[in-house]
Amino acid sequence: MDPYDWWQQRLTAEFFGPAAHGRPVILHLDDEKVQRLRGSSGPDLVGALQSRLDWDAREDIFDGIFRAETPWRRTRPGNPLPEPLPEPPPCLPLLAVCVLAATRMHRDGSAWSSNYYRRLVDLLPMPRGSAQETNRRLKSSYEQIPSHWETLRGWMWAHGGARGLVTFQEGRQTRIGFALSQAVVRKRDLPELDGFFRSPAGQAAARRGPADLVVALRRWEGLRMDLLSPPLRDALRSPRPVRDEVLGGVLAAVADSPDRVDGQRPTWSTVLTAVPGAPTPEARWRDLRRLALLPTFLDDGWGDWQVGWYAPVVDGVAGDTLHGASDASGVDSGGGGGFEVRAEPDRSSYRLTGDLPDAEAVLSHGLYAAGARLKVEQPARGVLLATENSAAGAWVATAVVESDEPLLLVVRDDLLDAVMDMLAGAGADEVHPEQGPFPGWQVLREIVLTDAALAGARLRDLGAAVTVRVSRRPRLVGGLPVGRESGAGAWGSRYLIDGPPDLVLPAEWDPTESVLLDGHRLPAPPADRTIPLRSLSLSEGLHTVQVGGHTRQFTLHPPQPLVLPAPTGETRWGETRLTVPYGTAAYFFLSDGHAIPIREPEPPRWWRRRRVPLRAFAYRVTAPPEAVWLALDGAPRRVHQLREVPPSIGELNAVDTAAWARFVLASDVERPERKAWEHYRRAALNRRHANATAMAGRAR
Incomplete structure (x- = not known):
């Protein structure tokens, strides 16, 4: 399937499916949510959108998406009555990337400023264009974006709430206001907000208008800040006029919802209901076997965490399908469609498939899930301890740890100071918190607890529900x-x-x-x-x-010598991803002779942490679709062919000329590619010679 169409369907199912009936739809997408929706085999969201952009267009790079709405409007069944279209307009991936840029503004502390377009430039760089040119093109083309939001709003209104209730607001920032409105409140906030809307203060503020809702929410004594998402928590703690206006509009839209979620925390009754002639829900819950569904954390080496699940096999249970919720409405947990556990030969853990719960929502709100034979019962937690598990190949959360055992701690921001005090008292070495797998969470690596009794008592005070045993292992x-x-x-x-x-x-x-x-x-x-x-x-x-x-x-x-690896890559969803060595100038060459310098990422945290003279590592880049050669300025200089396209060298700018000067004499080329490289090398030399001759002629 085309990557853009894949994301259109995925976003439709996530935000506008049957569960959206009568409920506010908040199109909040940050990097973690995008990764969860993508899964292990889905295409890249930004790459999918880039495939639909026309950077050669004189006016609007988004025009192709706008024109795609014409055939969409023609899909209405032949009927004289004006029926709403069954599927949302084909602009969801575009709007999703717009919201992603807004959430990144919040993450790096520069939200609600002109830096929105800088975040959009980072996501959608212009091929062969500077950041300044990309910024100019995106700003001029962004005039179309509000019309896509309006089209989506009209489609939702036409369905009368059956596909969700509108929450996005324009505000005074007429272009980017819609995206900003979806970046401040998350779906997981709705249960907490519902308590406010039911209170006398909330009801009175709702009658007065959006601005009063924000003020009243800040003053409400029943507000539990620790259960709110980081964007909303920051918005309530740091008043800003523009953001408050956007937040007020979203709160007003949620307050007007006739079918808001209720604010109760999850219980077993959320997932078990009475069945005539069957045992009571209480008896059924007691009879189910407990499944340990444990969060896993794996650092990709570049500061990003992959979060998953690990479930040890329960004796005598070969498999089951469980349904659950992380609050009374299944708020942002996944799992609503059910997930399966299946035992496999020679594996000590289940294979997990289906609509798996969202780990962040489970930590914040808890999880109750039940199947025919198994149940999951997890309360909300602000502190997790994980140990290395060789079978899972990751850090796995656990309820029993040993002193003198390296641990990974995953800690909510508001509990970090208390955890740091606990570690200092329990004999842990110096600790350096790092950004965790979710916004508003930190990780502490390689923690060793030497005082088991003290650590266990302090952890119980923090609600960690972890037993610390004295280790008998070296x-x-x-x-x-x-x-x-x-x-x-x-x-x-x-x-x-x-x-x-x-x-x-x-x-x-x-x-x-x-x-x-x-x-x-x-x-x-x-x-x-x-x-x-x-x-x-x-x-x-x-x-x-x-x-x-x-x-x-x-x-x-033994120490490894500095050896430049041959560039390796894979092709997936139409993208060519290459592994190139760090610390080596690298370029992509196009058939017309233009050179695209490859910008190196910052060294990953694991590299900076090493206190040894490690000499080399590699990083991954995605080759532009028009790239023909990858060139590495190492010792020796090497080139690697990506596509078989004959040279058509045109005018070369200063960057192109400087790049070709590095590689025009390169001799380390794979044998099948030498002839093709020779054609490019000669064409580039001829172009340089022609340019030099022309300049000499003009000088005379």
């Missing part, structure tokens, strides 16, 4: 780490060969127990129970420590 500390292997069969921690770790024995180690390294007895440790391993001249490879029936493994690796 642990590895220090050394020169280069990461941890993940996935089934992982060997454990990895270190450079010149920097093996120290071995620390547990506090309750029995001196009569042998300490073995690769089967050989080690000498008794000093009083601090620490055995340095650096003096043992360990060899490269896997090493195994055994103490009192417990085993720890680690691997030692």
Whole structure:
């Protein structure tokens, strides 16, 4: 399926499906929500929109999407009565990217300013154009965007609320106001707002108008700020006239909804109803087996977290289909359509498919789900502790941890100070919070709790529901780490060969127990129970420590020389994605000779954290569809052919000329591509010679 059409269908199902009947529709899309909707196999949203933009158009780059509405209007069934069209206008991916730019403004702290277009430029860069030119084209073309919002509003009104109630407002910022209005309130906020709308203060403010709604909400004593989404929380804490006007319009639209969600927290009765002739819902709930549905967290290495689910197999249950909600209306949880768990041979966890719950909503509101044999019961949580799970290949949330065990903590912003105080008292080393997997959350890496009793008590006070046990296992500390292997069969921690770790024995180690390294007895440790391993001249490879029936493994690796990898890539959804080495100037060459410099990303956090002289890594880029060559200015300089297109070298600007000067003598070319590169090389040399001759003639 065409990527743009795929996203049109996905957004329609997410926001305008049967569940939207009579309810406010908030088209809030941030990066995390986009990734959840995309899943593991869907196309990139921004790439899908780029495929429909006409950057060569003189006036409006969005004109192709506007013209697509003409055949859409013709899809009305032949009927003399004016019936509403069954599907929304084909502009949803465009509007989604507009809202995505607005949510990024909030995320980087520059919301509600002219920086909106800068965020849009970051999302939709103009091929072969500067950022300034892209900004100019987007601003001039954006005049069309309000008409798409109006078309969507008319379609929703025509359905009389059956496909949702309108919440987007224009405000004084007539162009970007619609997108801004969808970036300040999220669907997960509706249960909390409902309590306000039912209160005397909320009802009185609703009668007076949008501006009074914002003021009254800020003053309402029943407001639980910690349960609101970060954008709304920030809007209520930091009054700004333009944003308050937009927020007031959204609140007024939600307040007018005749079928708002109710504000109660989820219970088992949310997902189990009485069935004539069957056991009562209470009895049915008691009879179900408990399924541990555990959030997983995996750092992609560039500061972005992939969040998923891990569910250990329940003995005797081969599979089930569960339906649930993260509040009384299924607010923003996913899971409304049901998700399946299926056991597979040689796997200790279920394979999960279907409409899986949204992890952020589950942490904020809790989750109750039930099937024929299994149930999930998770309260809302503001602190999660996760341990490394080699079977899952990720950090997995857990209810039982051990002292001296590396942990990942996922903490809501408002609880961060309390967690930091707890860690300081529980003997943890210096902690550096980082941006977490969701807005308004932080992660704390490699946390080791040495005082199990104190840590357990403090965590219970924070509502973490985690038991901390005294560890009887040895642990590895220090050394020169280069990461941890993940996935089934992982060997454990990895270190450079010149920097093996120290071995620390547990506090309750029995001196009569042998300490073995690769089967050989080690000498008794000093009083601090620490055995340095650096003096043992360990060899490269896997090493195994055994103490009192417990085993720890680690691997030692030699330093790697700086070797530029051959550019590798994959083609997916019409995009060519390439892996190129960091620290090397790289360009895309087009058939007309134009050069597109590749901008390197900032080094990822894991790279900056390493305290060792690591020498190289690679990053991924998406090749423009018109690119023919990828050129790497390394040692040696290399070029790699992306498409078989003959050269048609035209006028070259200063950037093009400088780039060709680097590579025109490049000799490291794959054998099948040498002849094609020779044609390009000669054509570029001829063009440079012609340009030089012309300049000399003009000088005379």
